[in-house]
Amino acid sequence: MPTAISELTTMRLGGPAREFAVATTSDELVSLVRGADASGTPVLLIGGGSNLVVGDQGFDGLVVKVETSGVGIGGSSLTAAAGERWDSIVAASVDDGLAGLEALSGIPGLTGATPVQNVGAYGTVTSDVLESLTVYDRETGETSRWTPDQCGFGLHRQSVFKHSTRYVILDTTFSLRRSRSSDPVRYAGLADRLGVAVGDTVPAADVREAVLDLRAQKGMVLDASDHDTWSVGSFFLNPVLTKVPSSASRAPQYPDPSGIKIHAAWLIQNAGFAHGYGTEFGNGTVSLSTKHVLAITNRGGASTADVMALASHIRDGVAAEFGITLVPECDLVGCALT
Numbered sequence: 001m002p003t004a005i006s007e008l009t010t011m012r013l014g015g016p017a018r019e020f021a022v023a024t025t026s027d028e029l030v031s032l033v034r035g036a037d038a039s040g041t042p043v044l045l046i047g048g049g050s051n052l053v054v055g056d057q058g059f060d061g062l063v064v065k066v067e068t069s070g071v072g073i074g075g076s077s078l079t080a081a082a083g084e085r086w087d088s089i090v091a092a093s094v095d096d097g098l099a100g101l102e103a104l105s106g107i108p109g110l111t112g113a114t115p116v117q118n119v120g121a122y123g124t125v126t127s128d129v130l131e132s133l134t135v136y137d138r139e140t141g142e143t144s145r146w147t148p149d150q151c152g153f154g155l156h157r158q159s160v161f162k163h164s165t166r167y168v169i170l171d172t173t174f175s176l177r178r179s180r181s182s183d184p185v186r187y188a189g190l191a192d193r194l195g196v197a198v199g200d201t202v203p204a205a206d207v208r209e210a211v212l213d214l215r216a217q218k219g220m221v222l223d224a225s226d227h228d229t230w231s232v233g234s235f236f237l238n239p240v241l242t243k244v245p246s247s248a249s250r251a252p253q254y255p256d257p258s259g260i261k262i263h264a265a266w267l268i269q270n271a272g273f274a275h276g277y278g279t280e281f282g283n284g285t286v287s288l289s290t291k292h293v294l295a296i297t298n299r300g301g302a303s304t305a306d307v308m309a310l311a312s313h314i315r316d317g318v319a320a321e322f323g324i325t326l327v328p329e330c331d332l333v334g335c336a337l338t
Contacts, residue, residue: 009049015058047110055334079173082112100176102207106215112169116161123186127153131175136168219291230298236326271321
């Protein structure tokens with residue numbers, strides 16, 4: 001029976017899946033993918049669905065919901081199956097007296113997705129703490145243990161996994177510190193919330209609590225009753241430019257190995273798109289979050305076409321105002337900006 005993909009994504013969008021299966025073990029996950037590949041059936045893997053927008057027509061193939069489980073802690077290493085909820089892993093690490101993941105609290109999605117995006121927040125990125133991972137290669141049919149050097153981590157949240165269907169991550173191992181004290185606080189906003197200076201350390205549990213609070217204020221902690229969280233988080237990447245146009249000279253700027261990174265949120269807001277913009281655009285089913293202009297949200301009853309239209313409108317408005325073209329950070333399957 002077709003399954004509505006909208007039931008599997010945080011944006012609550014996407015048409016039916018022609019075929020649907022749930023993988024509860026790594027062996028089952030590999031078997032499902034291998035079998036589909038052998039029959040020429042397209043495969044779409046869905047974990048938490050927090051970085052995915054699927055077209056209204058759905059997916060003409062096999063959708064596999066990843067629900068693998070298993071967590072192991074030994075010394076200062078933590079290994080988790082791809083299907084473990086990411087924030088539960090962060091909580092488990094802090095509770096067990098391990099430091100290193102606390103700044104990544106509250107990020108939606110599953111553990112297997114963190115290396116794909118090289119997920120980062122508040123001064124910490126996945127590649128900082130990743131020790132190894134188990135990967136199934138759909139081209140060779142082999143499963144092997146990878147080191148971070150093989151992942152192709154780079155600028156703009158890049159990895160060899162991003163926008164590629166070749167590899168399936170089965171589990172990840174993180175190298176942490178056996179300590180109740182956090183890593184040095186690297187993000188000014190977080191330091192202010194904690195009442196410390198950048199570079200200070202505090203209890204890791206305090207960092208986790210502060211990060212969860214900051215994310216909730218921006219509508220970035222999932223809450224089914226809050227339409228501001230019916231999103232994929234930040235829809236657009238922060239652009240990295242070789243030269244910042246004079247029209248955007250007031251934008252917050254940060255050095256980057258490829259040039260200068262500027263805030264997409266500043267560009268959006270200063271191009272005339274305020275918090276909550278969009279309720280009078282199209283049919284009013286989508287808008288920017290009322291808390292965070294980088295999030296495009298489903299206000300209930302939206303279609304993927306509605307989201308693509310608003311995203312294209314915002315992209316075009318920023319380009320007209322600043323000559324900078326924003327690009328989506330999320331994965332688009334069966335849909336595209338117009």
